[in-house]
Amino acid sequence: MAAGELLFTKMHGIGNDFVVLDGINQVVNLSSAQVQRIADRHFGVGCDQLLVVEAYPGEEADFRYRIFNADGSEVEQCGNGARCFARFVYDQGLTQKTTIPVMTASGLIVLNIQPNGQVMVNMGVPEFSPERIPFISERQQTLYNREIAGEWVSFSAVSMGNPHAVLQVTDVDTAPVGVLGPALEHHPSFPRRVNVGFMQVLGRDRIRLRVFERGSGETLACGTGACAAVVAGCIQGLLDTQVTVALPGGDLQIRWDGEGQPVWMTGPAETVFRGTLRL
Numbered sequence: 001m002a003a004g005e006l007l008f009t010k011m012h013g014i015g016n017d018f019v020v021l022d023g024i025n026q027v028v029n030l031s032s033a034q035v036q037r038i039a040d041r042h043f044g045v046g047c048d049q050l051l052v053v054e055a056y057p058g059e060e061a062d063f064r065y066r067i068f069n070a071d072g073s074e075v076e077q078c079g080n081g082a083r084c085f086a087r088f089v090y091d092q093g094l095t096q097k098t099t100i101p102v103m104t105a106s107g108l109i110v111l112n113i114q115p116n117g118q119v120m121v122n123m124g125v126p127e128f129s130p131e132r133i134p135f136i137s138e139r140q141q142t143l144y145n146r147e148i149a150g151e152w153v154s155f156s157a158v159s160m161g162n163p164h165a166v167l168q169v170t171d172v173d174t175a176p177v178g179v180l181g182p183a184l185e186h187h188p189s190f191p192r193r194v195n196v197g198f199m200q201v202l203g204r205d206r207i208r209l210r211v212f213e214r215g216s217g218e219t220l221a222c223g224t225g226a227c228a229a230v231v232a233g234c235i236q237g238l239l240d241t242q243v244t245v246a247l248p249g250g251d252l253q254i255r256w257d258g259e260g261q262p263v264w265m266t267g268p269a270e271t272v273f274r275g276t277l278r279l
């Protein structure tokens with residue numbers, strides 16, 4: 001591989017797509033501008049997020065997992081990316097394990113490659129305290145009300161390592177994602193911006209969901225967004241423990257046993273092609 005070139009793998013988790021870089025067998029040191037260029041769907045490869053696989057020096061994890069949004073921002077967590085991470089390190093022979101502890105900017109997650117090829121991930125315990133989301137509010141509430149784009153909007157706020165606001169809508173197909181998504185993403189109540197989920201409850205075990213992602217816009221799927229939506233539905237008494245989340249790109253299985261418990265996410269991870277990046 002020549003100087004200024006990087007080998008990459010293009011992957012997706014139910015349509016949420018990624019450029020994955022092996023940062024162990026090659027030196028990956030990208031500027032924000034370079035990430036934006038790679039993520040560009042005309043001038044680059046195109047992806048929602050760029051993922052970097054790194055060695056991790058400590059005992060508690062085998063790898064470090066770094067996540068960059070299409071706008072070049074580095075973020076704390078990515079659920080669909082975590083499943084692709086597991087598939088990548090296993091298929092690339094970087095591990096022979098099928099239970100893989102990985103360190104992220106928001107802490108340890110554990111990836112489990114299932115016999116059927118799907119990946120189950122312990123996404124950690126959701127966080128509701130405003131200062132930990134972060135979200136500016138005098139006190140913690142199940143639902144918050146803010147004026148967004150000229151209308152009063154109710155939403156839940158929760159962190160899955162990354163910040164999420166979840167609104168309940170009657171029909172995701174007609175939800176004002178393009179208006180409320182960016183307006184809430186950049187609302188001053190969220191000092192580090194926020195991912196915005198639009199949830200339609202179909203039953204106590206099934207929801208539809210669209211997500212306007214921080215730093216990437218609306219995606220076909222958002223793993224942490226699916227976790228956040230189920231948690232928001234549960235704390236409002238709308239959902240049971242095991243929920244199928246139907247996103248535009250496909251379905252995820254989410255399980256949450258309640259306060260203080262981790263959220264489990266199960267779904268597919270696909271490799272589409274491999275290539276060489278010229279920086």
Ligand SMILES: N[C@H](CCC[C@H](N)C(=O)O)C(=O)O
Binds near residue numbers: 077221
């Ligand atoms: N846009 C997110 C990161 C990617 C999350 C999403 N792709 C997922 O599958 O969880 C954020 O800024 O926190």
